[in-house]
Amino acid sequence: MKIVLFGAGSDLGTHIDGSKLGPTQIKNDIEASFPGEIVEQYQENSIIKSRNLSDRKKNEYEIEEFNSTAYEKLVELKGREDTFVITVGGDDTVSIPSVLASKKVLDDIGLIYFTGSCLYDTYKTSPNGNMRDLTIASINDYKTEGMNYYANDRVFPGKTVIIGCREMTESENENLKYSGVNCITAKNIKEEGIEDALEKAFKLAVEKTKGVHIVFSLGFIDPEYAPGVSEPKFDGFDETIVTTIHEYLVKHIDLIVGYDLVDFNPLRDEDRKTEQIAVNCIASMVNAAQTKERLEKLEKKY
Numbered sequence: 001m002k003i004v005l006f007g008a009g010s011d012l013g014t015h016i017d018g019s020k021l022g023p024t025q026i027k028n029d030i031e032a033s034f035p036g037e038i039v040e041q042y043q044e045n046s047i048i049k050s051r052n053l054s055d056r057k058k059n060e061y062e063i064e065e066f067n068s069t070a071y072e073k074l075v076e077l078k079g080r081e082d083t084f085v086i087t088v089g090g091d092d093t094v095s096i097p098s099v100l101a102s103k104k105v106l107d108d109i110g111l112i113y114f115t116g117s118c119l120y121d122t123y124k125t126s127p128n129g130n131m132r133d134l135t136i137a138s139i140n141d142y143k144t145e146g147m148n149y150y151a152n153d154r155v156f157p158g159k160t161v162i163i164g165c166r167e168m169t170e171s172e173n174e175n176l177k178y179s180g181v182n183c184i185t186a187k188n189i190k191e192e193g194i195e196d197a198l199e200k201a202f203k204l205a206v207e208k209t210k211g212v213h214i215v216f217s218l219g220f221i222d223p224e225y226a227p228g229v230s231e232p233k234f235d236g237f238d239e240t241i242v243t244t245i246h247e248y249l250v251k252h253i254d255l256i257v258g259y260d261l262v263d264f265n266p267l268r269d270e271d272r273k274t275e276q277i278a279v280n281c282i283a284s285m286v287n288a289a290q291t292k293e294r295l296e297k298l299e300k301k302y
Contacts, residue, residue, distance in 0.1 A: 003036030005088060006039050006087045007041065008090040009040065010090045010094055011090065011091045012062050012063045012066060018266060021266050023042075023089065025266045035290065067148075070098070084259075087260040094262060095215045095217075095260045100153055109155060111160045111215070112205050115163070120181065121134055123145060140155060142157065158182070160182065163197060164236070195248075216262070220242075223236070225239055228267075
């Protein structure tokens with residue numbers, strides 16, 4: 001199996017600068033030992049981001065332009081035979097073209113999104129106009145007025161699971177209820193355990209699909225352990241939970257059709273704590289993909 005790392009350097013979805021640098025930092029860490037191809041795309045340096053508090057669609061045009069180009073590249077990469085693509089952001093909005101490219105190639109997929117924020121606002125309900133707040137709603141094409149027009153597609157809300165959110169506005173709660181998305185909150189995890197949450201999420205996302213796309217936003221982790229994110233949410237999780245999650249993903253790699261790691265902001269990191277977690281997450285998925293390839297070769301041989 002060929003492995004491709006797609007670096008999507010954009011922080012247009014948030015008013016905080018820095019996550020566009022995430023892919024470069026990760027590439028510098030892993031390039032020497034990475035066993036596959038590295039493809040990169042970065043936002044134009046000339047872009048001046050909107051910081052107007054009254055702007056309800058901050059950087060909408062620039063995000064759509066960046067994401068439509070990324071979508072075309074990712075459809076080509078994911079459409080290659082025996083290829084596993086790992087997308088590295090960038091803020092959460094870069095996961096929109098990545099997930100929808102998986103949907104384009106495979107038609108029926110589920111989505112599991114690990115995040116500290118709900119990311120299910122709409123243009124009308126977003127509190128600050130940051131497009132990041134619309135990320136998962138856009139993947140589901142729920143009242144986001146064509147933010148994913150380039151794909152003209154969506155992942156079915158009933159096959160979408162949000163895991164770990166601990167900050168949810170009243171409007172997001174209403175959107176979740178009416179959309180049909182499944183949400184396992186941080187409180188649920190702390191009461192029932194991460195293993196039960198993972199089992200439930202995979203059951204919901206995988207049934208009657210061709211596999212599940214995983215998005216791991218580093219904001220899922222408490223900023224005490226991962227300060228290098230753009231919009232941190234407290235009362236999150238530590239590295240032990242992250243390790244448990246990725247051990248589960250490795251065991252179920254045959255069900256996973258794509259993996260995104262987003263919201264690494266090097267400018268906000270401390271002592272490279274977040275960077276090391278990010279590298280470890282990517283390394284676990286690379287090793288899993290390589291193991292899958294070896295097993296497939298053995299099966300063909302015997």
